[in-house]
Structures are given as C-alpha cells and as structure tokens.
Amino acid sequence: MTALPELRIDRELCAGHGRCFDVAPALFAEDAEGYGQVVAPAPDADALGDARLAVRACPEQAVRLSGVGGAGRAHPPEEI
C-alpha cells in the first residue's frame, strides 16, 4: 500500500524567505507573520512537480514532502 503524499513545513526551520509560496503559490501561502504555510497538504499528482520544486527552493530545508517514494526531503537546497 502506497502512502499518500504529505506536504508540510517544519516551523522550527522556516525563516520566512518566501520561496515556497513564490515557486508554488497553489500549495503554499504567507502567514500573518511572514512565514510559509501549507495550503494544500495532500498535493495531487499534477502538483507534485511544484511540491518538489518548493522542497528544492527552500534554503532552510524546511519543506518536507513524504509518501511519494524515496527520501522525504530528498534534495539539498539549490539556487533556482
């Protein structure tokens, strides 16, 4: 049985850079304090590419994507 994709932000690591909601505005938004928040915690297949892009875009490695096979956060931060 395959786990459903789960997208979340580790609030202990998030520093409010905003790259997650810049690269994937359908999945993330800015909260009242300027930090990222997940608005689509169970991305469908069409949104997984954007979810992975946000994982790579976060300089704090705070965006976590699990349940899609392989490592949850998978990628080191990259400049985009």
Ligand code: SF4
């Ligand atoms: S890109 Fe990372 S550090 Fe910046 S708001 Fe999003 S989760 Fe937080």
